[in-house]
Amino acid sequence: MKQIALSGIKPTGTLHIGNYLGMIKPAFDLIENFQTLYFVADYHALTTLKGKDTLNHNVYDVVATLLALGLDPQKVIFFRQSDIPEIFEFTWILNCFTAKGLLNRAHAYKAVADANLSVGKQPDADVNAGLYNYPVLMAADILLYGSHFVPVGQDQRQHVEIARDIALAVNNTCGEVLTVPEPLIQETVMTIPGIDGRKMSKNYNNTIPIFADAKALRKQVMRIVTDSRRPEDPKNPDECNVFNIFKYFAPPQTIDSRRNAYLSGELAYSEIKQELYELLNEFFGSRRDTYTKLLDDKNHLDRILNEGADKARAIAGPVLESMRRAVGIRR
Numbered sequence: 007m008k009q010i011a012l013s014g015i016k017p018t019g020t021l022h023i024g025n026y027l028g029m030i031k032p033a034f035d036l037i038e039n040f041q042t043l044y045f046v047a048d049y050h051a052l053t054t055l056k057g058k059d060t061l062n063h064n065v066y067d068v069v070a071t072l073l074a075l076g077l078d079p080q081k082v083i084f085f086r087q088s089d090i091p092e093i094f095e096f097t098w099i100l101n102c103f104t105a106k107g108l109l110n111r112a113h114a115y116k117a118v119a120d121a122n123l124s125v126g127k128q129p130d131a132d133v134n135a136g137l138y139n140y141p142v143l144m145a146a147d148i149l150l151y152g153s154h155f156v157p158v159g160q161d162q163r164q165h166v167e168i169a170r171d172i173a174l175a176v177n178n179t180c181g182e183v184l185t186v187p188e189p190l191i192q193e194t195v196m197t198i199p200g201i202d203g204r205k206m207s208k209n210y211n212n213t214i215p216i217f218a219d220a221k222a223l224r225k226q227v228m229r230i231v232t233d234s235r236r237p238e239d240p241k242n243p244d245e246c247n248v249f250n251i252f253k254y255f256a257p258p259q260t261i262d263s264r265r266n267a268y269l270s271g272e273l274a275y276s277e278i279k280q281e282l283y284e285l286l287n288e289f290f291g292s293r294r295d296t297y298t299k300l301l302d303d304k305n306h307l308d309r310i311l312n313e314g315a316d317k318a319r320a321i322a323g324p325v326l327e328s329m330r331r332a333v334g335i336r337r
């Protein structure tokens with residue numbers, strides 16, 4: 007039996023190439039060697055996103071994006087978090103084994119509390135209980151399917167560690183009921199720079215969307231911030247935001263030759279930007295039509311999600327059942 011790798015994507019915005027490199031591609035790379043479960047974490051999105059049309063659109067956007075990028079629902083159990091009712095009973099039981107102090111320190115909540123404090127507000131201003139309990143729901147996502155590994159970006163490491171802590175707390179009290187998961191973090195692509203050089207993130211409005219149309223894609227690439235060195239000046243590729251994206255998409259020989267051209271002053275920023283645009287447009291552009299067609303057929307997407315949910319529930323059912331027995335809710 008293959009070990010289980012599980013990951014969730016929160017549908018809070020259009021997926022960008024930082025998501026692709028940091029999360030989607032590493033997750034795709036696991037498909038051959040693990041039984042993989044990938045899901046759209048719509049209930050997690052609800053902690054911050056209020057607006058039914060946006061949330062609904064975002065869910066299908068994530069689904070269409072992943073399918074267009076080549077996710078094969080025959081190989082991956084691909085589903086929507088909210089299609090699995092078992093998750094709530096399981097979340098409740100886990101809540102009863104979760105130290106409240108653990109949640110005070112969890113970063114999804116703490117980031118908002120700290121931001122409130124920094125502008126002189128009460129730490130809990132505008133904090134809903136869903137945001138506070140975010141890590142418990144995430145632990146339920148992970149533990150309900152007996153996951154061994156959780157591929158996530160660096161920003162989610164703490165949440166996976168909380169899931170570990172909760173699993174250990176349950177096992178210490180109730181016997182070995184739960185599989186204790188481990189985070190799987192790809193160190194090399196931890197932070198993909200955005201067009202302004204900060205980490206690419208929708209919070210900074212500095213992203214390059216995966217399926218932007220060719221014109222928008224080119225415009226965004228041309229906006230990548232560089233210093234003011236002239237075309238003939240030698241440049242440091244490792245300090246260049248353009249190169250730091252380029253190197254993830256170009257073939258190895260091209261990376262070497264462009265690196266040399268930077269160093270010897272034979273490359274203008276405008277040239278490398280054009281090359282990056284062409285690489286991205288070639289890589290993602292061929293799948294853009296598939297994405298648009300998928301997004302237009304929501305019934306088809308629902309069918310795929312429903313099939314995934316059936317498979318996920320088949321794994322979740324027995325885990326929940328043994329949990330109920332272990333705590334004494336059932337004999």
Ligand code: TRP
Nearest residue numbers: 012013014015016047050144147
């Ligand atoms: N919290 C994750 C994020 O914001 C999404 C997520 C929800 C998740 N449940 C999960 C990731 C379970 C891995 C495993 O990106």
